[in-house]
Amino acid sequence: MLVLFVLSYKLFRDKQNELLVQVEQLRKIQEIEEALKRLEGKYFKFDPVNKRHELKVQTRFDPNSWEIKEGDKEALYQAGLTLKKIIDDIQADQGVKYLVIIEGMAARDPNDPNFHRQKRDYGYQLSYNRALALLNLWQSRNIKFDENRFEIILAGSGFYGTGRYTGSREYDNKRFLIQVIPKIGKIDRPVQ
Numbered sequence: 001m002l003v004l005f006v007l008s009y010k011l012f013r014d015k016q017n018e019l020l021v022q023v024e025q026l027r028k029i030q031e032i033e034e035a036l037k038r039l040e041g042k043y044f045k046f047d048p049v050n051k052r053h054e055l056k057v058q059t060r061f062d063p064n065s066w067e068i069k070e071g072d073k074e075a076l077y078q079a080g081l082t083l084k085k086i087i088d089d090i091q092a093d094q095g096v097k098y099l100v101i102i103e104g105m106a107a108r109d110p111n112d113p114n115f116h117r118q119k120r121d122y123g124y125q126l127s128y129n130r131a132l133a134l135l136n137l138w139q140s141r142n143i144k145f146d147e148n149r150f151e152i153i154l155a156g157s158g159f160y161g162t163g164r165y166t167g168s169r170e171y172d173n174k175r176f177l178i179q180v181i182p183k184i185g186k187i188d189r190p191v192q
Contacts, residue, residue: 025184028096032182035090043079044178050163055079055176059130066104066129068137080138084145087180100145101179103155104130105164107171116159128156134176151183 036053040046044053057075059068068076087098104127109115116123131154138144145152157177165172 038086043082052179061174066133068133077141080143084143097183098150099181101153102131103177105173107173108159110170123158124156127158
């Protein structure tokens with residue numbers, strides 16, 4: 001009977017430690033989400049449906065171009081400074097790194113309903129190049145993210161992706177989405 005009690009107690013303690021680690025992971029995620037709420041404002045808005053931030057700066061790309069226009073560069077630069085400051089302010093917890101996803105998008109041609117199907121690969125390349133153009137703009141103006149804490153992922157969703165505008169707002173899809181995702185590694189049980 002004593003052996004059964006000791007075994008039960010050991011299993012209980014192991015489960016308790018596992019739950020404490022999960023609570024600590026949740027606490028860190030909530031802390032990060034709270035810090036990222038500060039992104040909302042002049043340059044970013046949060047999309048609660050897709051749980052991501054969208055740049056409010058409406059970039060005016062010419063058709064089939066990824067070149068950022070001179071008139072858009074200052075606002076995009078300020079948005080980059082805001083993003084860098086917010087994520088740099090996130091406490092540097094051991095075991096937590098971040099993916100910063102810069103996603104470029106492209107608008108479909110509303111006058112040609114088959115264009116996005118026929119030019120699918122082109123749309124992916126165009127939108128990826130737009131994301132790359134934004135990163136290059138930031139880096140050319142000395143906005144750099146600490147490689148030990150942040151991994152930059154460039155993505156292009158082409159003429160597809162969730163949260164797209166449709167109808168008369170189709171051209172508003174020439175935009176950038178920013179996602180900051182915590183990568184939580186091994187978290188030890190908090191000291192009590």
